Amino acid sequence: MRLKYPHIAIGALAALAPVLQFEDLVPAETYYDIVSNDFKCETMSCFNTIKDSWDAITYEGQKNDGLQLLSKMFRLCRWFIDSDSIKDEFREPEKAEDLSDWLESAYNFLAMTDYPYPTDFVMPLPGNPINEVCIKIDSCSDRTSILERIFEGISVYYNYTGAVDCFDLDDDPHGTDGWIWQGNIMLVASLSALIDVSERVNVFGPCLVRTGYQEPLLDAYITAHDDFKSALKLFGSKIIFSNGLLDPCSGGSVLEDVSETIVALTENGAHHLDLRAATAEDPDWLLQQRATEIKLIEGWLNNYYQAKKGNFWRIKVMIFGYFLVYMPLSL
Numbered sequence: 001m002r003l004k005y006p007h008i009a010i011g012a013l014a015a016l017a018p019v020l021q022f023e024d025l026v027p028a029e030t031y032y033d034i035v036s037n038d039f040k041c042e043t044m045s046c047f048n049t050i051k052d053s054w055d056a057i058t059y060e061g062q063k064n065d066g067l068q069l070l071s072k073m074f075r076l077c078r079w080f081i082d083s084d085s086i087k088d089e090f091r092e093p094e095k096a097e098d099l100s101d102w103l104e105s106a107y108n109f110l111a112m113t114d115y116p117y118p119t120d121f122v123m124p125l126p127g128n129p130i131n132e133v134c135i136k137i138d139s140c141s142d143r144t145s146i147l148e149r150i151f152e153g154i155s156v157y158y159n160y161t162g163a164v165d166c167f168d169l170d171d172d173p174h175g176t177d178g179w180i181w182q183g184n185i186m187l188v189a190s191l192s193a194l195i196d197v198s199e200r201v202n203v204f205g206p207c208l209v210r211t212g213y214q215e216p217l218l219d220a221y222i223t224a225h226d227d228f229k230s231a232l233k234l235f236g237s238k239i240i241f242s243n244g245l246l247d248p249c250s251g252g253s254v255l256e257d258v259s260e261t262i263v264a265l266t267e268n269g270a271h272h273l274d275l276r277a278a279t280a281e282d283p284d285w286l287l288q289q290r291a292t293e294i295k296l297i298e299g300w301l302n303n304y305y306q307a308k309k310g311n312f313w314r315i316k317v318m319i320f321g322y323f324l325v326y327m328p329l330s331l
């Protein structure tokens with residue numbers, strides 16, 4: 001808004017804006033590295049279980065009745081919801097990858113919404129949800145299989161209320177279709193470059209974001225964004241980039257001051273925690289961050305109104321001068 005419509009927006013607070021998430025500016029793996037780290041930071045066993053689960057899902061899916069087993073294990077909704085006669089039958093995913101995509105989406109959103117207190121932003125979630133997921137994954141008995149652990153963990157995300165009867169892989173509870181569309185036309189991020197990464201070291205390796213972009217379009221955007229950082233410095237002003245380093249989007253955000261009035265506030269929160277309503281559980285750094293933001297915005301507004309007032313008097317003086325000089329002449 002600020003960059004495109006400077007006459008409308010006096011300034012901007014960009015809370016986790018991955019404006020640098022383009023090839024040549026940040027490595028394409030950054031996003032998933034951050035997601036991975038959020039889980040690693042809980043426990044390595046949690047991270048490793050998730051990491052191993054991708055192969056386990058592929059392996060199961062290749063078995064004869066593998067997809068059916070996966071459907072049962074993950075309680076996927078029956079294909080014919082209203083046909084009561086087949087109580088025990090669950091809808092099979094078309095391929096095991098659909099299940100992986102569904103899981104991956106949850107891990108992504110968990111990384112974004114790893115707030116210190118319970119929220120209902122994307123899904124109803126407990127505070128520190130990644131910690132809760134990992135507790136579930138880690139606390140199963142020794143004989144529990146990898147995929148059973150994953151089911152326990154993922155239920156924190158998809159079924160925290162306990163009110164979900166079955167899971168629908170095609171459900172789009174976050175309305176992400178809209179984001180994907182916007183991403184395709186406005187911010188073709190280079191997450192998709194991961195497709196070429198053969199060495200899959202992090203948790204999310206096998207499950208890749210498919211943005212559905214068209215190659216030529218992507219190329220054009222990458223070229224156009226190459227100079228984004230220097231352009232930002234040259235023609236931008238009055239933007240706060242606030243970042244929470246738990247959020248995978250922070251990898252492509254502006255993490256350092258670009259100029260005197262394009263400043264970065266970088267803390268350890270999740271996705272735009274600073275824009276959420278204040279709560280009693282807000283950590284000190286968050287209070288501080290909000291105070292800094294308010295101070296900067298106040299400064300911009302004061303300048304703006306002062307400049308406007310200056311203009312107002314300048315115009316008044318001009319009109320007054322006109323009457324003073326020309327009126328007597330014309331009389």
Ligand SMILES: *[C@@H]1O[C@H](CO)[C@@H](O)[C@H](O)[C@H]1NC(C)=O
Nearest residue numbers: 075159162163164165166167
């Ligand atoms: C959701 O949680 C409730 C309560 O724990 C459980 O009874 C139900 O089976 C769960 N749903 C799924 C799909 O796992």
